[in-house]
Amino acid sequence: MERHQYRLSELEEGQTGRVHDILATGSMRRRLQDLGIIQGTDIECLLKSPCGDPIAYFIRGAAIALRAEDSNDILVSI
Numbered sequence: 001m002e003r004h005q006y007r008l009s010e011l012e013e014g015q016t017g018r019v020h021d022i023l024a025t026g027s028m029r030r031r032l033q034d035l036g037i038i039q040g041t042d043i044e045c046l047l048k049s050p051c052g053d054p055i056a057y058f059i060r061g062a063a064i065a066l067r068a069e070d071s072n073d074i075l076v077s078i
Contacts, residue, residue, distance in 0.1 A: 006078060009055060009071035011045035017076030018042050024073035036060040037074060 011017050019041045022029055036059050037043070044058040054065040 004078065005075045007072045008043060008045075008057070008066075008074035008076050009052075009068045011043075011076065011078075013045050013048060015078065016042055016044040017078050019074060020077050021075040022073060023075065024070065028070065028073070032070070032074065035064055036062075043074075043076065 005020055006017065008017065008019075019037055019039055021039065022032055022037065024032055041060065046056040046058050046063060048055050053068040055068060055071055056063055056065050057071075058064075
């Protein structure tokens with residue numbers, strides 16, 4: 001079965017994706033990893049603000065809000 005990769009920001013509310021790769025570098029990459037966003041982690045899109053930024057996600061038992069700019073640097077498979 002072929003899996004398509006999407007940017008985390010492309011998930012719809014209620015949709016879950018599994019982290020495939022993090023494109024961010026440096027301190028932002030480290031920050032995302034510290035939040036538990038590593039390869040193989042399941043992330044659910046909880047809520048998108050009306051303007052689309054920030055976006056709330058459910059990650060490893062916690063609700064986390066990320067800017068769309070940062071969510072674009074995370075590739076997920078659905």
